[in-house]
Amino acid sequence: MLSPRKRTTLTLLFAIILVAHHLPAQTDAFVQRIGTKLTLGSSPFRYSGPNIEWLGLEGYGPHDPMGPRYPSRFEIDDAFATASEMGAKVVRAQTMGDTVGCPLCIEPEEGKFNEAAFQASDYAVAAAQKHGIKLIIPLVGDCATCAGGGIGQYLAWHRKPNPQDFFIDPALIAAYEKHIDAVLNHINPLTGIRYKDDPTIMAWENCNMCGLITMLSGGGPAALAQVSAWSETIGAHINQVDSRHLYLDTTGIFRVYPLILDNKSIDLVTFEFYPHWDALLGPNQPPTTAATFTKDAAVVTSHSKAFIVNEFGWDRTDWKTTQDFQSVLDTIASDPNISGDGFWALQAHLDNFGFQPIPADATNPTFAEHGESGQWWALYYPGVKTLVNTADDMAARAQQLRTHAYVMSGTPVPKHMTPPRPVITATVLVGLIAWRGSAGAINYSIERNDPGTKEWKTICDRCATDSDDPWADPHGTLGGAHYRVIAYNADGVASQPSDPR
Template sequence: MSTRSSASGLLRRAARGVLGLPLVLLVLVAGLTASSEPARAALPTDGTPAPTTSSFVQRDGSRLTLDGRTFRFSGTNVYWLGLDDNVRDAQGSPAVPSRFRVDDAFRAAQAAGGTVVRTWGGLVGCDRCIEPRLGVFQDSAFDSIDYAVASAARHGQRMVITLVDNWDYYHGSKRTFTSWRGLPESSFFSDARVIEDYREYITHFVQHVNPYTGLAYRDDPTIMAWETGNEMWCQTCSGNYWDGSWTKAVADHIAAVAPKQLVVDGHGTDPACRRACLHEPSLDIASVDIVDDHFYPMQLDRVRSSAQTATRHGKAYLVGEYDWNGHRGGDGLQPFLDAVRDSGAAGALTWSVVPHADTAGFVDHDDGFQYFFPGRTADERARTSSLQKFAVSLGGAAPVDRLPPAPCALIVGPTAGGNGLRWRGAAPAARYAVQRRPASGSSGWTTLTTWARDQVVPGSAALWIDSTAVAGRGYAYRVAGVTLAGRTGTWSSAVTKGSTSPCAA
């Protein structure tokens, strides 16, 4: 889904197979040049071990493989890794996401059992885009995606990068390419000049060298696949008859310029369809490895039918987005996950992870399908458990109960109900413990709660209120994340009124 729309070689792979109250205080917030061996940029680490394999995911008929074994996965979408419309700058424009938010999203994806993340790589037609104007590329705009690819590797995630959007949003779309040529939007699929413009963008993108890894994108096994586009279904394209020629032109080009990685056909299915929905001629294109399908709402009959169709044509089937929380109704999550597993589909990706904010709580995002790990309600937390079990049922390892980073930016201030606290949390914390001691002491910590939770908090609102604080007394506080398994992570620095704990750069 787009955030917002209908929901949203080496050897050429064998057979191409290969609630808050205001605080009365001030909140303190805290071009690569070509060479034979590119220098690597400094890459901070949160202590998460990097994966041990450097192998590429390949396709063998309708299944994906990794190191010779079937590769199936659960995962999620994190569309904003290159440019984030949820956090705006002083001028109101979408901002480049902080490294903290990027890492936080991958930690959440990992904790939910995921091993694949899908994101937008089509950044065109805006000042902070990779191609702000036709034929003009600014490689500085790659930096956030560069960092995200390196972070994905550290968190054991593979990536699917979608190269253009059907829907015209802040990061550009197919309409951007046609507007550069003064043509109607439907020309994106047929005009030779526009198709070549798009292919040039693809070439520039996949050949980009990531300074954090020293690898060109096309040589990086963290990038599992490139997708021809997001939700390019013809039913919503006025005046366009879909014959598969555009998919072939784009898929063949991706296969030629990035031969080690897989190609995903992003044509997919209009959600209004229920059976015989995939465009079968597109499934016979040799350069296509995977077909992507989206579900708003979840539908058992369509996932079964479409997976069978893809298998019949020898292609892997991907549920690239689905309504994991039942916002659009439809079938239940557990039956849907069971159907995906039993259909032989390669995997399924929720829409979509929202990270912690740089200040406190979660980033504010509400399209109806947002996923705040591990969930803000009992129902959402039960769904997280289902997702984790689903990942294991596909052959994955059980998620490791990793300790969350220490909370930071802890601030204490008076509220009508006591002392209000806010802090920057971090995945994979499921909740938080809060302790208090006299401000003048250095010991004697008392646990006030182990059940404080993250939420979306406006302005300088409190995440949690100490209603037992006695007026006039000075206190120090500290906070630590608690995992789903109940393990307590590192404590934050101790903070009294008027001070704040620092966050690492």
């Protein structure tokens, strides 16, 4: 006969077993590097996931017609729910650590820090932890309103016209290190943990391909050596403040200056892969193909660093067909020298209805396809029509990315998640219905309940998508009908109906 103490112990063990499979694995462990590989806990760690640039501040990097603004908690929740549905284990989010020079930024003015600017990032860290997703956080990056990006804001503050000064001027380096300290030492009020102590964060990134400034301006070995020395200075500073997170070099100069790969502080090295932009890198650069990933990974790992793909394009302007794209994904997945990858870039639903607007939008079809525009790179799951992409092609490539993410993490591809129940946000006049979209929803059915009846009649049988939201009832009346909305995933599984309205 079991003693009361043993019965209590067994009860607790059974409770742990019952809930364990519902909990994200290893959320309290730091991602570590052993040689050229990553580990989480005692297991190998490989990943795929999206870039979600706007988690800290929308409209700061690629221009957003609604920004700059803080994203809502719903937008953040929806983005992480979608990333999780797509199999993501890591999300890279620039604006969680890099914003400078605007009233809503982390550092609105040099040396002055805005604690309120962390509110969205704080929530994003908590949301990532909830989903078992790790974060890569750049510390200086893009800026839509800064000449020369985020680096340009530091140069403007110090009235330095030469971009190379960012890498060599002691005052500029000190200013950037002060920004780094403010981010790493910030205490998240939702978790009570300083960012530098939070295992949800996987890596700190030094910049967003900042070495291209030197490369494209014709800087020779001496100038590239300055960028390399800067990277080591920043890495050593980060490691002094925070010894547990990985340090990611994204200067992008290792192809022309491989000596940077011998820097002691660097854990991870990356490049960004866009055939779309090959012409900008000059005539001496070979075209980006699937083989390019393998070549870069071999170079980096030969110097005992881990290699990841921080950004890669997914659309037809980068890889003409889905077969071409699949060849790239297969190459990445089959190369053990590639520890992870992140596509650019995932968008989310809005609070009221539909999706976030296309960032860096363009109305000219030629510019939309060939210039800098979310019309080609913004991914809306499961797929929408843009000036560059058809809804069917985006949907097909989104599913390729989903399968690839599970292959990278070494787990079977599961059935699609059941979408959360939609929320009707407005019913206007004679049957115009708007609803908050559901993560993972492929389409929606709409039901109507007429006055004096208890019956719910389907008036739209999976005929609506988030692109049709708001939706107009063709037989709407002024008589006070009620509506409810049901979401369906790619397996045809229905959500719970929305509350009627």
